[in-house]
Amino acid sequence: MKVTVVVNGQERSAEVEPRLLLVHLLRDRLGLTGTHIGCDTTSCGACTVLLDGTPVKSCTMFAVQADGREVTTVEGLAANGKLHPIQEGFKEEHGLQCGFCTPGMLLASKALLEENPDPSEEEIRWALSGNLCRCTGYQNIVNAVQWTARKLQSDSATTGAS
Amino acid sequence: MYPASFDYLVPATLEEALETLGRYEDDAKVLAGGQSLIPLMKLRLAAPRALVDINRLPGLDTLAEENGGLRIGALVRHKTCERSDLLGGRWGTLGAAAPLISDPIIRNLGTVCGSLAHADPQGDWGSALLAMDAEVVTRGPDGTRTIPVGELFEGPFMTTLAPTEIITEVRVPDPGPVAGGTYLKLERKVGDFATVGVAVHLSMADGRVGRAGIALTAVGPTNLRATAAEEALTGSELTDGAIREAARLAAEAAQPYSDTRGSADYKRTVVRVFTERGLRAAAEAVGAPVPPAGQGEPVTTGEALEATERHDYFSGQGTVGGVMDELGDKPGGPDGGER
Numbered sequence: 001m002k003v004t005v006v007v008n009g010q011e012r013s014a015e016v017e018p019r020l021l022l023v024h025l026l027r028d029r030l031g032l033t034g035t036h037i038g039c040d041t042t043s044c045g046a047c048t049v050l051l052d053g054t055p056v057k058s059c060t061m062f063a064v065q066a067d068g069r070e071v072t073t074v075e076g077l078a079a080n081g082k083l084h085p086i087q088e089g090f091k092e093e094h095g096l097q098c099g100f101c102t103p104g105m106l107l108a109s110k111a112l113l114e115e116n117p118d119p120s121e122e123e124i125r126w127a128l129s130g131n132l133c134r135c136t137g138y139q140n141i142v143n144a145v146q147w148t149a150r151k152l153q154s155d156s157a158t159t160g161a162s
Numbered sequence: 163m164y165p166a167s168f169d170y171l172v173p174a175t176l177e178e179a180l181e182t183l184g185r186y187e188d189d190a191k192v193l194a195g196g197q198s199l200i201p202l203m204k205l206r207l208a209a210p211r212a213l214v215d216i217n218r219l220p221g222l223d224t225l226a227e228e229n230g231g232l233r234i235g236a237l238v239r240h241k242t243c244e245r246s247d248l249l250g251g252r253w254g255t256l257g258a259a260a261p262l263i264s265d266p267i268i269r270n271l272g273t274v275c276g277s278l279a280h281a282d283p284q285g286d287w288g289s290a291l292l293a294m295d296a297e298v299v300t301r302g303p304d305g306t307r308t309i310p311v312g313e314l315f316e317g318p319f320m321t322t323l324a325p326t327e328i329i330t331e332v333r334v335p336d337p338g339p340v341a342g343g344t345y346l347k348l349e350r351k352v353g354d355f356a357t358v359g360v361a362v363h364l365s366m367a368d369g370r371v372g373r374a375g376i377a378l379t380a381v382g383p384t385n386l387r388a389t390a391a392e393e394a395l396t397g398s399e400l401t402d403g404a405i406r407e408a409a410r411l412a413a414e415a416a417q418p419y420s421d422t423r424g425s426a427d428y429k430r431t432v433v434r435v436f437t438e439r440g441l442r443a444a445a446e447a448v449g450a451p452v453p454p455a456g457q458g459e460p461v462t463t464g465e466a467l468e469a470t471e472r473h474d475y476f477s478g479q480g481t482v483g484g485v486m487d488e489l490g491d492k493p494g495g496p497d498g499g500e501r
Contacts, residue, residue, distance in 0.1 A: 055266075
């Protein structure tokens with residue numbers, strides 16, 4: 001079957017078997033290896049991507065289901081050589097060690113902040129509870145999301161004032 | 163992991179979906195959220211010849227009150243329930259269950275009706291909807307029928323649905339003006355299957371219990387109704403004694419087995435404690451004077467010790483049978499609870 005997906009703003013098409021998982025379309029067919037495969041059993045959230053803005057586990061969705069829809073992967077975050085604020089936050093607050101869970105964490109965090117620009121620590125932990133990290137103990141990830149929330153708020157205040 | 167090959171069909175209407183299911187006889191599966199079905203297919207525990215994707219069918223995403231009751235369409239996601247302002251108050255049992263299902267990313271896709279069709283005895287919606295006396299509405303080659311949730315579940319992952327039938331919605335009957343409830347779940351971590359879950363619902367009439375709904379998760383071959391506990395409460399006042407007796411009866415109704423999540427004794431004790439806590443919370447929700455948590459029957463040291471001693475974390479012994487062990491307890495199994 002032919003699928004056409006808008007990946008990071010670019011229309012991409014591929015001829016696929018229905019059983020091809022979305023994560024394999026992204027990694028093996030489109031060469032976007034930033035999306036990681038962790039547990040492969042819908043538990044860890046490493047493969048999280050945004051489907052029309054909503055976080056989904058791309059190991060638990062067939063590529064054909066994404067036909068005609070928009071997918072954002074970690075490769076779609078930075079623009080014009082500039083890190084996305086959520087990436088900056090993870091860098092500033094050391095929100096990663098090995099980095100394996102980071103693409104999923106970034107996308108789940110981005111979706112959270114779009115919906116709730118000023119989340120409490122509990123709301124952050126709750127929103128990221130489908131994404132597992134074996135290195136950080138989560139504290140710096142929470143700090144990173146809070147850093148980003150402050151940054152986005154001060155940016156929009158500045159923009160609003162000018 | 164790659165699932166076995168299958169045909170993928172995206173019907174535009176419900177009629178077309180039914181026609182497609184009929185064409186594959188008993189060898190096609192309905193794909194809604196896919197958060198249980200796809201892991202099963204990846205593990206090759208399921209290998210349907212075709213998937214009928216209903217996600218693009220119109221009119222199946224209703225979550226609304228109607229004539230005092232509630233309708234939950236086949237494409238209503240867990241997330242929609244979690245965020246709905248509707249599911250408080252009289253529908254508190256459902257509102258309490260929604261955010262406890264699996265993890266937030268799974269909840270973005272998984273559906274209520276899909277969860278019922280999956281019939282996992284560790285699923286949360288089954289208990290919440292049993293406690294609320296819900297029924298599913300199905301469409302099949304012979305038309306429409308309604309099945310009480312209690313008659314839907316036949317065994318672990320088995321339902322009375324025909325392979326050519328689709329659940330189009332769940333209907334929850336009007337619980338009356340003074341009603342409320344909650345759902346309590348013990349899990350080792352977010353996304354794990356329930357160790358134990360207890361759904362409690364109360365409909366009050368003239369200061370007494372008009373109807374009580376108590377249903378149990380992960381302590382039997384299906385979600386179980388604690389019928390004796392419900393009957394004992396019906397018509398009674400919410401006294402400390404009545405609550406404790408109902409909790410004792412609910413624990414008696416449980417059919418737990420020992421596995422990596424806990425011993426049978428431990429789970430039975432959790433059923434008793436959760437039923438008691440749930441009933442006290444429900445009493446508060448319906449504005450009944452909440453009886454003090456009496457001197458009661460806390461877990462005695464002896465009981466706790468006994469439960470600990472018998473708790474064999476690694477045996478994974480099940481009395482329900484191979485299916486549960488295979489699906490629930492094997493490392494690398496389809497983790498994540500209800501989808």
